[in-house]
Amino acid sequence: xxxxxxxxxxxxxxxxxxxxxxxxxxxxxxxxxxxxxxxxxxxxxxxxxxxxxxxxxxxxxxxxxxxxxxxxxxxxxxxxxxxxxxxxxxxxxxxxxxxxxxxxxxxxxxxxxxxxxxxxxxxxxxxxxxxxxxxxxxxxxxxxxxxxxxxxxxxxxxxxxxxxxxxxxxxxxxxxxxxxxxxxxxxxxxxxxxxxxxxxxxxxxxxxxxxxxxxxxxxxxxxxxxxxxxxxx
Amino acid sequence: xxxxxxxxxxxxxxxxxxxxxxxxxxxxxxxxxxxxxxxxxxxxxxxxxxxxxxxxxxxxxxxxxxxxxxxxxxxxxxxxxxxxxxxxxxxxxxxxxxxxxxxxxxxxxxxxxxxxxxxxxxxxxxxxxxxxxxxxxxxxxxxxxxxxxxxxxxxxxxxxxxxxxxxxxxxxxxxxxxxxxxxxxxxxxxxxxxxxxxxxxxxxxxxxxxxxxxxxxxxxxxxxxxxxxxxxxxxxxxxxxxxxxxxxxxxxxxxxxxxxxxxxxxxxxxxxxxxxxxxxxxxxxxxxxxxxxxxxxxxxxxxxxxxxxxxxxxxxxxxxxxxxxxxxxxxxxxxxxxxxxxxxxxxxxxxxxxxxxxxxxxxxxxxxxxxxxxxxxxxxxxxxxxxxxxxxxxxxxxxxxxxxxxxxxxxxxxxxxxxxxxxx
Numbered sequence: 209x210x211x212x213x214x215x216x217x218x219x220x221x222x223x224x225x226x227x228x229x230x231x232x233x234x235x236x237x238x239x240x241x242x243x244x245x246x247x248x249x250x251x252x253x254x255x256x257x258x259x260x261x262x263x264x265x266x267x268x269x270x271x272x273x274x275x276x277x278x279x280x281x282x283x284x285x286x287x288x289x290x291x292x293x294x295x296x297x298x299x300x301x302x303x304x305x306x307x308x309x310x311x312x313x314x315x316x317x318x319x320x321x322x323x324x325x326x327x328x329x330x331x332x333x334x335x336x337x338x339x340x341x342x343x344x345x346x347x348x349x350x351x352x353x354x355x356x357x358x359x360x361x362x363x364x365x366x367x368x369x370x371x372x373x374x375x376x377x378x379x380x381x382x383x384x385x386x387x388x389x390x391x392x393x394x395x396x397x398x399x400x401x402x403x404x405x406x407x408x409x410x411x412x413x414x415x416x417x418x419x420x421x422x423x424x425x426x427x428x429x430x431x432x433x434x435x436x437x438x439x440x441x
Numbered sequence: 442x443x444x445x446x447x448x449x450x451x452x453x454x455x456x457x458x459x460x461x462x463x464x465x466x467x468x469x470x471x472x473x474x475x476x477x478x479x480x481x482x483x484x485x486x487x488x489x490x491x492x493x494x495x496x497x498x499x500x501x502x503x504x505x506x507x508x509x510x511x512x513x514x515x516x517x518x519x520x521x522x523x524x525x526x527x528x529x530x531x532x533x534x535x536x537x538x539x540x541x542x543x544x545x546x547x548x549x550x551x552x553x554x555x556x557x558x559x560x561x562x563x564x565x566x567x568x569x570x571x572x573x574x575x576x577x578x579x580x581x582x583x584x585x586x587x588x589x590x591x592x593x594x595x596x597x598x599x600x601x602x603x604x605x606x607x608x609x610x611x612x613x614x615x616x617x618x619x620x621x622x623x624x625x626x627x628x629x630x631x632x633x634x635x636x637x638x639x640x641x642x643x644x645x646x647x648x649x650x651x652x653x654x655x656x657x658x659x660x661x662x663x664x665x666x667x668x669x670x671x672x673x674x675x676x677x678x679x680x681x682x683x684x685x686x687x688x689x690x691x692x693x694x695x696x697x698x699x700x701x702x703x704x705x706x707x708x709x710x711x712x713x714x715x716x717x718x719x720x721x722x723x724x725x726x727x728x729x730x731x732x733x734x735x736x737x738x739x740x741x742x743x744x745x746x747x748x749x750x751x752x753x754x755x756x757x758x759x760x761x762x763x764x765x766x767x768x769x770x771x772x773x774x775x776x777x778x779x780x781x782x783x784x785x786x787x788x789x790x791x792x793x794x795x796x797x798x799x800x801x802x803x804x805x806x807x808x809x810x811x812x813x814x815x816x817x818x819x820x821x822x823x824x825x826x827x828x829x830x831x832x833x834x835x836x837x838x839x840x841x842x843x844x845x846x847x848x849x850x851x852x853x854x855x856x857x858x859x860x861x862x863x864x865x
Contacts (some may be wrong), residue, residue, distance in 0.1 A: 262771060262859040282854070283775045290773020301768045301862065305463040317452055318773040366773070 209370060209401050210236040210259065215268035217254055228254045230424040232268070236370075236403065241396040241434070243412035244405045246421035253374060255421065256405050260293055260372045261285045273369045290318050294363030298375035300355040302347040308334060308358045309343040315366040333361040337391060353384035360391055364400075371395065371402040377411055389414045390437035410435075457786050464758060471754045472794040475838065478747030479798030480805075482740025482834055483826050487806040489736045491813075491824030493729040496722075498822050502587040504547075504681035506688040506719030510695055511557075511677045512703075513714050519706035528703035528712055532673040537702060542694045544686035549582040550675040552665050557676070564658065565632040566619040573615050573656045575633065577665025585681045586653075594627045594642025601641075601661040608664075609638040614656040616643050633658065636668065688719025737830075744838060748791060752845030755787055759849040766853050767861025776854035783853050787846025788839055795838045799831060 217229040228251045236242055246252040257263035258270065261280060270277045272292055280288070289295075294315075302311045312333055313326035321329070334340045337357040339350075347355055356376060363371055373392065377385035389411060396402050396416075404415055412418050413435045420428035461468050515526045535548045555561025555574035562575050582588075583596045590596055590610065601608050611619070611626065620626045626640045638660060646655035666672065682691040696713055699705070705712040759766070766779055806824045813821045 257859050260771070262857070262862070282770075283777065286770060286773050286775040289771060295771045297768075297862065301764065301771075303765050303768060305459055314769070315772040318769075318775075318778065323452065362772070 209238045209240070209273055210234070210403075211269075211271040212259075213269045215255075215258065215270065216266045217251075217258065217263070218266060228424050229258075229265070232424075232426060234419070234426065234429075236401060238401055239396070239399050241393070241402045241416045242404065243415035243418045244403060244421060245407060245409075245412050245418055247407065249423075250421040251424045252405050252421045256372055256374055256403065259370075259403065260295060261289050286318075290315060290366060292369045294366060294368035294371045296356070296359050296363050296371065296373040296376045298378040300347070300352075300359045300379070302355055302358060302362075304347050307344050307346050308339060308350065308361075311347070311358055312362045312365050315362065319366060329365055330361075333365045334358070336364075337361045351384075352380050353387055356380060356384075356388050357391060360388070360395070364395060369401065371400055373402065373404045375405055375407070377406065377408065385411065386437045386440045393434070393437055453782070453785065456782055457789055460758075460762070460782075460786065461790070467754055467758060468790065471751050471790055472797065474750035475744065475747035475791055475794035476798040476801065478740070478744035479795045479834055479838065480802045481743045482736070483799055483802030483831070484805055485736030485740050486733060486830055487802065487824040487826045488809070488821075489729065489733040490826065491806075491810070491821045492732055493726070494822040494824070495820030496725045496729055499820050500718070500722055500725075503718060504585045505722045506684065506686060506691070507585050507679065507681040508688060508692050508695070508715060508717040508719060509677060509679045510699060510713055510715045513711055515705055515709055516711040517706035517709040519709065520704045522704065528699075528705055530675040530678065530699075530703075532675055534675065534699065534702055535678060538678070538680070538695060538698055541698050542691065544682045544691045544694070546681050546683045547581045547584045548678060548680040549579045549585055550662060551579075551582065551677045551679055552577040552662065552669070552671060552674075553676055554669070562634045564615065564619065566629070569619050571615065571618050571656075573612070573658045574654065575665070576657060576659045577662040578659045579662050582659075582679060585679055589645040590642040591645060593625065594640075594644075596642060596644075597659060597661050602663045605663040605667055606661060607636060607638045608641045608661065609633065610642040610644055610659040611640055612644055612655045612657045613646055614654070615658060633660070634668065682719065688717055688723065692717045692720070740834070741837065744834060745841060747794070748838060748841040748845050751787055751790055751794075751842060752848055755783060755846060755849040756852065759783065759853045762853075763856055763861045767856070767858045770858040771862060779854050780850040783850035784843060784846040787849070788842045791838045791842030792835070795835055799834075802826075 212232060212234045215229050215232040215234075216227075218225045218227040232255060244252045244255065254263065258265050261277060264280060272288075275288075277288065303314070306314070309327065309330040312330040316326040316329060331340060331343055334343050337360055339354060339357055339361070342350060342354060347358070350358065376392065377388055380388060392402060392404065393414060404411070406412055413432060414437050415432070416434050417431050418428070419426055510530075512528045512530050515522065515524050515528065518524050530550075532550055535550050539545050539548050553574060553576045555572065561572040564571055564573050578597055579602060580596065580598050588596050588610075594610070596610055597608065600606070609631070611631070616626050619631060620629075626643060629640050630637045631640060632638075644657075644659070646653070666674070680695070682688055692715055696715060697707065699713050700707055700709065703712070769779065770776075806826075809821070810824055813819050
């Protein structure tokens with residue numbers, strides 16, 4: 209599903225240059241649930257941003273679902289993001305003046321899906337995250353866990369190839385974190401490919417594979433026995 | 442997506458209304474900026490037009506390019522004559538002037554007593570009497586200034602002049618003072634300078650009709666000259682040029698000809714006096730035009746200020762919404778979709794504000810009009826704004842709204858989605 213080779217990225221900090229990713233080689237198969245771990249500054253967010261086409265690599269190849277991702281202009285990147293990727297953020301990033309259903313249907317709007325169908329799909333996905341009756345509520349009327357579930361529904365609504373979650377539980381308490389991870393596991397069990405960036409070991413243990421990053425290189429890449437979040441809820 | 446499709450897409454508008462509704466106060470303040478601009482623009486140009494119309498009305502009773510001439514003392518020796526001579530205008534001059542100057546439409550020789558000199562004659566009706574200014578006139582005089590004659594009466598006609606009839610047109614004041622209330626003066630006889638004259642009409646006094654008053658009595662020119670033994674002498678020529686003529690040029694031509702006829706030096710500035718209503722009128726029209734121009738400039742400047750305000754506020758709004766726009770782009774919004782959304786917001790706000798301003802201004806103009814409609818002295822009538830001005834203003838607003846909207850729209854797409862998302 210994802211294949212990256214010799215990925216380099218550096219940021220220009222005034223006169224000095226900060227080499228964040230120093231040659232990453234990384235493969236993800238379809239249906240995997242991968243945790244990307246590392247301390248802050250290890251380059252895990254940068255990697256995720258490049259995978260999410262929010263940032264571009266300086267060097268290296270990136271192939272997503274057989275499509276080589278390179279020479280992206282903003283319009284092309286937007287189209288690819290819309291087609292291939294779903295995003296879940298630490299701070300949810302729901303649009304605060306749109307209700308849950310409208311938030312979920314937003315990626316479909318940019319796909320040019322008709323109103324009626326959008327509404328229907330949005331409700332369907334809200335139902336899957338258990339928030340159907342909250343469809344008309346604004347984000348300010350939802351709890352943190354509910355917001356993240358709406359965000360996951362939004363990320364899934366466009367049926368992406370890969371779901372990218374950047375610290376999805378970073379702003380949540382343990383119980384809610386596990387609820388959210390339970391949802392992510394369910395989605396994974398349905399065959400979706402998911403990448404989770406986290407620095408919490410217990411969250412990482414709920415994935416099927418852990419990739420450790422340190423100073424811009426992968427220091428460890430292991431399959432783990434998945435801990436089911438449902439057991440802890 | 443083509444831009445036209447975006448424009449007619451219900452979702453586009455829902456997005457716009459959504460973000461407008463989110464920032465009600467911001468939106469209202471912005472709208473007021475432009476609304477005020479167009480309001481000032483429409484009110485000012487409407488008022489300027491009202492002023493213009495008002496001046497037109499003030500001069501409605503006198504031909505707009507009319508002028509008068511009279512003789513004074515010469516101040517330059519010429520053709521053997523010493524200075525200080527009093528040239529005398531003659532009746533024949535009228536025909537000469539009209540023959541020589543093609544631009545003259547009507548020319549009315551006049552004599553008068555009790556206005557510029559001489560004592561007004563005593564006018565007697567039975568036991569009532571009074572002194573009233575007396576004019577000897579030709580019928581053409583009524584063509585230069587409007588004379589409103591009350592029902593049942595008429596002004597002097599050609600036959601009156603030809604047969605030196607002893608008929609007179611009296612003013613409202615003379616009627617009031619010489620006749621009983623309810624008595625019809627037309628057909629009755631009054632004594633002017635001990636000579637009986639039949640009253641043929643009563644004229645209504647109208648403001649803006651020259652130097653006349655409501656007491657004036659008009660008699661045929663020929664009768665007047667016979668009565669005062671004036672031969673063919675004329676005190677005063679009153680004339681009207683054709684509408685398209687330049688009144689200043691006509692005035693110069695008349696003076697030039699009068700000087701030639703009466704052997705006065707062409708350089709003599711004092712031998713003949715004149716006044717030129719056309720010139721005054723032109724100046725007033727020029728003033729009104731200046732007002733219109735000023736109102737256009739001020740109005741357009743205010744609109745520009747308002748639209749810049751919209752751009753300014755949208756810029757702040759884009760900054761506020763950086764994160765939202767980042768999310769939208771992460772979800773697949775292309776830069777052009779973001780750009781057109783911001784642009785449409787700008788144009789939509791501008792148009793709504795503009796239309797509100799136009800409506801408000803229309804109400805205010807109607808209000809001013811209603812308040813001034815009965816004020817005869819106040820030169821302000823029927824304030825209107827040509828449709829072309831309104832459409833012009835709307836056009837300016839839409840194009841400026843687009844141009845100004847481009848700045849925040851460009852800013853919105855210039856931020857990378859990753860930076861937008863990082864923003865807290």
